[in-house]
Amino acid sequence: MDSAEAGSGRLLAISDLHVAYQENRDIVSGLRPTAPGDWLILAGDVAERVEDIAWALGVLAERFERVIWTPGNHELWTPREDTLQLRGVERYEHLVKLCRELGVTTPEDPYPVWNGTGGPVRIAPLFLLYDYTFRPEGKDTERAAMEYAYETGVVCNDEFMLHPDPHPDRATWCRERVALTERRLAQCDPAVPLLLVNHYPLVREPTRILRYPEFALWCGTEATADWHKRFNVRAMVYGHLHIPRTTWYDGVRFDEVSLGYPREWRRRQAGPAQPRDVLRAGEPA
Ligand SMILES: [Fe+2]
Ligand SMILES: [Fe+2]
DSSP states (O other), rough: BBOOOOOOEEEEEOOOOTTSHHHHHHHHHHHOSTTTTEEEOOOOOOOOOHHHHHHHEEEEEEHSSEEEEEOOOOTTTTOOTTOOOOOOOOHHHHHHHHHHTTTBBBTTTOOOOOSSOOOEEEEOOOOOOOOSOOOOOOOOHHHHHHHHHHHHHHOOHHHHHBBBBTTTSSHHHHHHHHHHHHHHHHHHHHHHHHEEOOOOOOOSSSGGGOSSSGGGGGOOOOGGGGGHHHTTTTEEEEEOOOEEEEEEETTTEEEEEEEOOOHHHTTSSOSOOOEEETTOOOOOO
């Protein structure tokens, strides 16, 4: 089925479910549609091990009318203890196949159009990765930025766990993904607004409040900085930062929709984040 019936259900989004943690697994066990016809967007970091990823996607695909997934960095890790030892592109392709078996929409499928509440919007789950262009001030090359990261000790585990095979490095993989995604977006009918979904924000600004700003190196690419202006974008959904909030850039709403680790959401008065209605009305345009 390619579109929801007009007026039915809501378009919900959440990311960073990290279901290797039992408390997060319990939250996913309790996640249910608010009404028949709800769709659920998962913006990456479901889990690391393929069994955990399959469990969460399977549970949610049974409950929601449609589930749309894009990978986070954690799905792309190859943990030593995982039964799946594929690396890089092969691992991603294996996950896409798994999604298809479960009826889950991936970045490799046609972009579905939501015609329910707040629609129509074309939902584009993007898999773009990062290319080390979100560099600390004064560190003008990737090498200088990386050296600085190692000096400060703020180095993402991706460096050891997220293999770029068969690409020489993650930045090359990112550039390939950006180029092919840009072509697909340019081919979309501009009359239907886009909802862009990516594990990382398409602009750098949201990373400026990170506790360790050096970590921004692993949080996106400058190559997408103007996509929310170049294309007819209704809103952007991302995760990865584990800082759930809403910000606006050039009149476009960006929602960070992460659940995050139990130690993070336990500290928040509001408790763990619920799936966000990403087409909600009532905020400044
Ligand atoms: Fe995460
Ligand atoms: Fe992440």
